[in-house]
Amino acid sequence: MTIVFRATQPDELRRAAVVVTTALMGSPPSDDDWNERGQASWEEMPSYTAWDDDRCVGHVGHFLVETVVPGGTRLGTGAVSRVGVLPTYRRRGIAKGLMHELVADADRRGLPLMSLRASEATIYERFGFGLAGEFCGIELIPRQAAPIRGAATDGSMRLLRPDEIVDVLPDLYDRVAFGRPGVITRPASWYRRLFKDAIEGSKASFVAVHTNADGIDDGYIHYENEWDDGHADGPTGKGEVYDAYGATPATELALWQYLCDVDLVTRWKATERPIDDLVRTACHDTRAYRVRSVDDEQWLRLVDVDIALAARTYSPADGEVAIRVTDPLLPRNDGTFVVSAGGVRRDDTAEADIVTDIVGLSAAYLGGTSWFAVTATGRASTGDPASVALADTLFRTTPGPFCGTFF
Numbered sequence: 326m327t328i329v330f331r332a333t334q335p336d337e338l339r340r341a342a343v344v345v346t347t348a349l350m351g352s353p354p355s356d357d358d359w360n361e362r363g364q365a366s367w368e369e370m371p372s373y374t375a376w377d378d379d380r381c382v383g384h385v386g387h388f389l390v391e392t393v394v395p396g397g398t399r400l401g402t403g404a405v406s407r408v409g410v411l412p413t414y415r416r417r418g419i420a421k422g423l424m425h426e427l428v429a430d431a432d433r434r435g436l437p438l439m440s441l442r443a444s445e446a447t448i449y450e451r452f453g454f455g456l457a458g459e460f461c462g463i464e465l466i467p468r469q470a471a472p473i474r475g476a477a478t479d480g481s482m483r484l485l486r487p488d489e490i491v492d493v494l495p496d497l498y499d500r501v502a503f504g505r506p507g508v509i510t511r512p513a514s515w516y517r518r519l520f521k522d523a524i525e526g527s528k529a530s531f532v533a534v535h536t537n538a539d540g541i542d543d544g545y546i547h548y549e550n551e552w553d554d555g556h557a558d559g560p561t562g563k564g565e566v567y568d569a570y571g572a573t574p575a576t577e578l579a580l581w582q583y584l585c586d587v588d589l590v591t592r593w594k595a596t597e598r599p600i601d602d603l604v605r606t607a608c609h610d611t612r613a614y615r616v617r618s619v620d621d622e623q624w625l626r627l628v629d630v631d632i633a634l635a636a637r638t639y640s641p642a643d644g645e646v647a648i649r650v651t652d653p654l655l656p657r658n659d660g661t662f663v664v665s666a667g668g669v670r671r672d673d674t675a676e677a678d679i680v681t682d683i684v685g686l687s688a689a690y691l692g693g694t695s696w697f698a699v700t701a702t703g704r705a706s707t708g709d710p711a712s713v714a715l716a717d718t719l720f721r722t723t724p725g726p727f728c729g730t731f732f
């Protein structure tokens with residue numbers, strides 16, 4: 326059997342979609358789904374397919390987005406998605422061949438980063454991805470949580486009409502959502518998917534916008550609520566929070582104060598919140614905020630180490646640390662990078678304080694995984710624990726990384 330890997334052609338997209346939905350145990354797109362949204366979202370994604378003769382058997386692709394890195398610069402990113410191989414073709418190196426094509430594609434396009442959400446956490450390190458950020462699932466009991474400390478009190482909230490959402494949100498998201506490293510830009514075409522129920526009015530799904538005292542929209546919250554008839558204390562309201570972005574911490578907290586004031590809801594949940602969520606600290610009673618789960622969120626791969634390291638800022642610290650990196654897939658990245666508060670220089674002759682592979686560097690890059698953890702777990706080595714402490718000071722970011730968008 327000879328498997329051929331090649332860039333997916335426009336007339337092959339629907340067959341690729343069937344392969345991916347089969348692999349991910351979903352339903353293949355209906356004609357309506359495909360015509361309405363599906364085809365367009367596949368067309369905007371550069372992708373590769375694997376072929377056994379004329380049978381499509383595997384697919385990988387990446388959306389072209391930007392990721393905020395520490396300091397606020399946005400770097401071009403291949404947001405990897407729709408990875409799937411037919412059950413009858415697994416464990417023969419097909420995903421490997423496709424991922425190698427995709428990494429090379431990102432490199433050719435000049436994307437300094439690749440990023441993904443993994444179906445299983447054991448798959449992607451072999452392609453250079455490191456776990457760069459986690460999220461937590463939480464529950465919030467509004468009556469216990471309020472008042473939310475630090476919430477802005479001089480603004481106002483308004484609910485968007487369903488027909489306003491696609492017009493208002495892209496610009497608002499771009500203005501207010503980039504407060505953390507790891508946040509990504511959202512292509513305009515994603516809004517109909519991300520806000521489907523609020524746009525169609527098919528559920529009690531809402532977007533509420535915060536307007537500050539100067540009359541400027543500076544935050545929004547996307548949430549749903551419903552009756553919970555199965556609650557032990559009798560019927561009560563419950564709700565789920567999706568996006569909650571404010572241009573300032575005070576605005577973000579005002580969004581949560583708003584949720585606490587929504588009548589009838591006795592319990593909010595959110596499946597994706599930052600690990601260092603300010604909301605927890607802001608609750609009148611911090612036990613009103615319960616962490617229910619912690620999971621891997623953002624897997625990152627540095628495609629161009631020179632550009633990526635130069636693009637981020639570093640925290641104040643005395644001294645410099647030399648990090649030697651190896652990258653079997655992209656040997657151009659092999660080298661020694663000397664990092665200080667002032668920036669980075671490449672000096673392949675420098676004596677290394679820390680030696681790691683591209684996985685270790687990618688994990689530590691956004692400041693979400695410590696060099697201490699990378700070293701202690703064998704992904705990096707050092708003869709000098711003080712260098713590891715210095716690297717952690719330099720790479721630390723506050724607030725920590727969070728993406729918040731599933732793709």
Ligand SMILES: CC(=O)SCCNC(=O)CCNC(=O)[C@H](O)C(C)(C)COP(=O)(O)OP(=O)(O)OC[C@H]1O[C@@H](n2cnc3c(N)ncnc32)[C@H](O)[C@@H]1OP(=O)(O)O
Pocket residue numbers: 348349405406407408409410411414415416417418419420421422441442443444445447448451
């Ligand atoms: C970003 C996203 O889209 S996440 C969604 C990923 N897709 C899915 O989970 C759908 C269901 N699964 C699948 O379609 C396939 O099993 C895939 C895509 C995960 C793997 O495809 P395969 O063609 O079987 O992988 P392939 O044979 O190339 O394996 C490459 C390596 O990954 C390893 N590997 C593959 N799948 C897994 C897994 N699920 N868990 C752990 N290791 C795995 C293989 O052992 C192999 O290791 P090696 O290089 O050290 O020998």
